[in-house]
Amino acid sequence: MMAPPQEGPAPARRGLVREILETAALALVVALVVRTFGVQVFRVEGESMLPTLAHGDRLLVNKLVYRLREPAPGEVVVIADPANPHRHLVKRVIAVAGDEVAVEGDAVWVNGRLLDEPYVHPGSPGTYRAGPLTVPEGYVWVMGDNRGASLDSRLLGPIPVARVEGRAVALVWPPVRVGDHGPLAAARAYR
Numbered sequence: 001m002m003a004p005p006q007e008g009p010a011p012a013r014r015g016l017v018r019e020i021l022e023t024a025a026l027a028l029v030v031a032l033v034v035r036t037f038g039v040q041v042f043r044v045e046g047e048s049m050l051p052t053l054a055h056g057d058r059l060l061v062n063k064l065v066y067r068l069r070e071p072a073p074g075e076v077v078v079i080a081d082p083a084n085p086h087r088h089l090v091k092r093v094i095a096v097a098g099d100e101v102a103v104e105g106d107a108v109w110v111n112g113r114l115l116d117e118p119y120v121h122p123g124s125p126g127t128y129r130a131g132p133l134t135v136p137e138g139y140v141w142v143m144g145d146n147r148g149a150s151l152d153s154r155l156l157g158p159i160p161v162a163r164v165e166g167r168a169v170a171l172v173w174p175p176v177r178v179g180d181h182g183p184l185a186a187a188r189a190y191r
Helices: 009-038 182-189
Strands: 039-043 058-062 076-081 084-096 100-104 107-110 129-134 139-143 164-173
Touching: 039 164, 058 076, 076 139, 084 100, 084 107
Parallel strands: none
Antiparallel strands: 039 058, 058 164, 076 084, 076 164, 084 139, 100 107, 100 129
């Protein structure tokens, strides 16, 4: 005679463990896809974006936006450091493909117009000269807001758009500054 099948906690427990593992695996896949193609948090290193952004600030960066369109002047972007691909730089787009840019001291001209740059760190030394030059197709001209402490297009030249990781859309750390989107939103009124 056959013994009746045992019912009890073992099959239910195995089903629960399997469901938890499947949910965790799905969450991991979704997180990797979002981080790779959607959004990512980047840490600001250094003082090149003062007063807009400080060392240690965390930015939420939209990595999808530049798959749909080119960067625009005034936007704060994260770029892969040309000297070290494992490092990222946070800069502001000053000019795009086809724009003529010239820098003399602390003055920046784009297409013959002097830029009004209220976000620039006061007292940034004005010893740089660059241009005039036309930004090539597929490139952007970027600069830090703290011009005296910024490694940017004045030294690196135009940056390939392919090196632009994404657009900073929100400050998410430190807590006292969360929601302070003024410096990032100010870019909308740039031109």
